[in-house]
Amino acid sequence: MMTFVNNDFGDVLLHRSSVRDFDPSVTIPREELTAMIQETITAPSACNLQAWHFEVVDNAAGKDLLRQYFMKFNLPQLESASAVVQIFGDTQAFKSYRDLWNKAAADGRITPEKRDEVLRTFLPLYEKAPQSMLVADSSVDSAIAATQLMLVARAHGYETNPIGGYDTTKAAKLFGLDPTRYVPVMAIAIGKPAKNGKDEMKSARYPVDQVLHFAD
Structure with missing residues (x-):
């Protein structure tokens, strides 16, 4: 179990900001990147399908791939980040669904009857x-x-920048993935901010009463 550097949920959640200028001297060990993805995939998903795939770029060769389809205004994050995670939706994740639930039943985490109900449904x-x-x-x-x-x-202990500015028609092919199966959704740049790397302009938010309505 990972011991988090920052275990203050309020700070983690409310003080997140997008970083566009990272410290390029910082390296994130692959063991830690793997742990971060392991923690990420505890996220909820529709019907527990877990229809996602992660391509992690943490070296020059990988960044060369990203440069081929990233828009120019996202290159500063790409060039300076310790790692960039391109997240794809896996439209064929359901093909592994039976194996997932069979293993859950074999491990005793679900009864065979419940497994069969889930698969039927x-x-x-x-x-x-x-x-x-x-x-x-x-x-x-x-x-x-x-x-x-x-x-x-x-x-x-890192900061991030979510990136959607890229040519979605090229991403899967450049990673050697089937573009009819894998849909590029978002890239996340990760690293330590440079001295002035945090977004100096605090993004404005709409008033909550503008976006909230209680359905009576």
Whole structure:
């Protein structure tokens, strides 16, 4: 179990800000990056499908791939970050769904009867689903994971920048992935801020009463 550098949930959640200028001298060990993804995938997902995939870039060769499809205004984050995690939605995650629940039953975490109920209820929905639904569900799952990753990174003592400015038609192919299966959702740059790396302009937020309505 990881001992977080920052275990103050209020600070982790409320004081997150986007960093565009990281300290390029900082390296994040791959063991820690793996732990961060392990903590990220405890995030919720539709029907527990976990329809996400992570490509972690932490070296020059990987950044060369990202440069081929990132928009220019996102290059400062790319160039200076310790790592960039490209998150894809996996539209065929349902093909592993039976194995997931069989293992849960074999480990005693769920009864065989409950496993069968879950598979009867949810698996046919995805096996018969149109591609548009598979893209939408995997994109939502991956967006939830992206948010969790940003908070996990803060708990580890790092800052992040969520990146959506890139050519979505190129991302999967450049990582050697099937573009009909893997849908690029978001990239997360991770690292330690440079001296003035934090966003100096605090982003304005809409008043809560503008975005909130209690349905009576």
